[in-house]
Amino acid sequence: MITGWAWAGFGVFLLIMLSADLGIWHRRPRVPGFREAVLWSVVWAALALVFTGGLFLWAGSRTATEFLAAWLIEKSLSIDNVFVFTLIFQSMLVPRELQHRVLFWGVFGALLMRFLMIMAGLELLEQVHWLVYLFGVQLIIAAVGMVRSGGGVQTLRIPWLIRRLQVWVPSTNELVGDQFLVRSSGRMLATPLLWALLMAEWSDLVFAIDSIPVVLSVSREPFVVFTSNAFAILGLRSLYFAIAGLLDRCRNLHYGLAALLGFAGIKMLLSGFMPVSPAVSLGVILGIVLCIALTFRRGAVQIHQVAG
Known part of the structure; x- marks a missing residue:
């Protein structure tokens, strides 16, 4: 049984780690080295595995298995985020020493946003059960689209809302240290x-x-869904600095990610007729993740910007 104390304890853990990250380890703008990034990626993975063990002892094998499967899914899908972060930083000329600051506050906002989306999604599934089939179809369509895209060209589309904001909000075209907002001539x-x-x-x-419905195909426990998302997101910055320079070795990555999406979609469609056990889900997901790890091979990925 997941209690309020579990939520409070995990919230304190998040606050401590985020505060230490920005206030101690990265107080000054700098570029994390490859070894440091790999080390922190290992640390976050180890913490997730320790958390899995804690869930096993406290809440039982089913909860622990669901968390591990959900975390593996989120961790694998987060690799796609790295592609997009690279596009954003390249197109907006953000120097490497400032990228960690953007990623830190991006992670902070993502945690809050995903918490709200997870709670809303679970409430919707509770009230309107047939939505699980709609989510399943959505994931299968996303998987097919990912395969058809070929994975060879990544594009950056600036959303209409942000383009409108860039017109309406007074801006400067030059970076001012690590500041997001600056005051000049009496205005921000x-x-x-x-x-x-x-x-x-x-x-x-x-x-x-896309990713939250995937995790909801594994577990409907809010604590499991959010904590698996949180651990994947917290390790995303280290993952970015560890593999951003290796993206040209990911020619077949999209097939592995599409397999994850497709499996989750099929699992959702079968949920009312032939439920798949957490152990079977974990085994399939581990197999797909292993295949994804083998996609890091030599091959070109073209990156360019498309305004749209």
Whole structure:
């Protein structure tokens, strides 16, 4: 039984880790080295596995299995976020030493946004059960679209809302240190760093629309769904700095991600007739994740910007 104390304890853990990240480890703008990024990626993975063990002892094997499966899904799908972050930083000329600051506040906003989306999604599924089949169809369509895209060309589309804001909000075209807003001639101006942050938040919203239904196909326990998302998101910055330079080795990555989406969609469609056990789900997901790990091979991925 997941109690309010569990939520409070995890909330304190998040606050401590986020405060230590920005206030201690990255107080000054700098570029995390490859070894440091890999080390932190391992640390976050280890913490997720320790958390899995804690759930096993406290809430039982089913809850622990659901968390591990959900975390593996979110971790794998988050690789796609790395592509988009690269596009955002390249198109907006954000220097590497400032990218961590954008990612930090992007993670903070993503945690809040996903918490609200998860709670809304669970409430919808509780009240309107047939939505599970709609989510399943959505995931299968997304999987087919990912395969048909070929995975060779990544594009960055600036959302209409952000383009309108760039017209309406007074801005400066030059970076001012690590500031998102600066005061000049008595008025506040948005810097390119703020637009990069808003683009990062928008991209996470787009990814969450697909990834949250995937996790809901594994578990309907709010604590499991949110904590699996949180651990994947918290490790996203380290993952970015660890593999951003290796993206040209991911030629077949989209097939693995499409398989995850497709499996989750089929699982949702079968939920009312032939439920798939958490153990079977975990086994299938582990197999797909292993295949994704093998996609890091030499191959070109073209990156360009498309305004739209």
